[in-house]
Amino acid sequence: MISEEKFAARRYTAARIRVGAGRARLVARAVPDPGMVAGRFSVLSPGTERRHLAGTDREAGYMTLGRAGEAAGWVLAPVPHGAAFDPACPGAVTAPLGMDPGMVALARFQQMACLGLDRVPSEDLSDVVVVGSGPVALGCVLELSRRGATNIRVVTARRHAPIGRAPGVICVPSEGAGHGRLVIDAAGVPASAAALTAPGGILGLLGTPAAGDALGALQVHRGGWAVVGMHELAPAAEGAYQDAFTTVCRWLSGHLDPTLATVWCRTVPGGKAPELFALLDSPGRPAEPVLLLDWGTV
Structure with a gap:
């Protein structure tokens, strides 16, 4: 955007x-x-x-x-x-x-997820949860797959969500998701994503929250979380926008059915x-x- x-x-x-x-x-x-x-x-x-x-x-x-x-x-x-x-x-x-x-x-x-994940410190893709099943979430799981993730829990209330066809994705309800070391909110519901973040984990904010949405500082403090803003227009190197887009286009063309x-x-x-x-x-x-x-x- x-x-x-x-x-x-x-x-x-x-x-x-x-x-x-x-x-x-x-x-x-x-x-x-x-x-x-x-x-x-x-x-x-x-x-x-x-x-x-x-x-x-x-x-x-x-x-x-x-x-x-x-x-x-x-x-x-x-x-x-x-x-x-x-x-x-x-x-x-x-x-x-x-x-x-x-x-x-x-x-x-x-591309949005590609730019956002570039800002995630110590990226650990062995224990990943993505909240949401819309286009932002779909782009996110595809980018996680490109980076090597093979087990991605997608939290969604939609039955038979099309995102379930993406590589490595398992769709689960929120009560069955457990906790993740890396949790990415792709639906603009940061409180829901926070509830799924393991102690010492990373919470990525990729979807746009509503004005006034807040995460409690005490909750972040006690959880020992790193919270990463993943807006695509956050500062990036010159040319990074086109480079990320070219990278994901080539991957999709070569790897996706x-x-x-x-x-x-x-x-x-x-x-x-x-x-x-x-x-x-x-x-x-x-x-x-x-x-x-x-x-x-x-």
């Missing part, structure tokens, strides 16, 4: 969706400036979308894909849903040629966005964790 200050630079056209007061509405396509690429697909982050739906009217979305031509790789930019954008805008990354949009979106969520893309990714016509947004907080929400909107015909 990119900051509001980055959005303010306006190196993109208007969003195709605005949200607020519990509903989403479509917006007509804006004429792009010269040199911009058209937003062909955009990717939902369900937790972010739900928070924005509950607020006042605003542009929706934070990740859109476009490319300059058939011979070019997809560029992902941190701009609202369906916007045309400057491919050199802050935070944009380019995928290798040949990757389809669903896999590119999946790589983008894995391509048929899993149909299990984890669903593409919905952009014109159906209001109906899809209405389902995000209901039992009828699509099972696939990675949801894309296709703006090709809207």
Whole structure:
């Protein structure tokens, strides 16, 4: 996700969706400036979308894909849903040629975990718990697998969660998860993840908590925990953003069964966005964790 200050630079056209007061509405396509690429697909982050739906009217979305031509790789930019954008805008990354949009979106969520895990001290992957089963959690378990984890407990209340198809994953309810030496909150519920962290363990905060969520300092002190903020825009070396994205794209292309893309990714016509947004907080929400909107015909 990119900051509001980055959005303010306006190196993109208007969003195709605005949200607020519990509903989403479509917006007509804006004429792009010269040199911009058209937003062909955009990717939902369900937790972010739900928070924005509950607020006042605003542009929706934070990740859109476009490319300059058939011979070019997809560029992902941190701009609202369906916007045309400057491919050199802050935070944009380019995928290798040949990757389809669903896999590119999946790589983008894995990139978040890659950057976050680089900040975890004394990484121990023999005893790992991940809280959540959405796109952030899926990207996290794939990155843990890339780094060598072979036994990853995923805490989720969802039955038959698609994340269970990821390498090394065992889905468990919170009461059966036990404790982990490394616990990663990928759902924005730090208190739940803290309850699963073993004494002397590491608690990683990858999902975005709600404003006002807190961990008790006494709880951290007594547990002897290291708590690591894993926001993808935390300080990193020059070029680390693109380097992490390239690394995970190549790993996915070489190690992941391509048929899993149909299990984890669903593409919905952009014109159906209001109906899809209405389902995000209901039992009828699509099972696939990675949801894309296709703006090709809207």
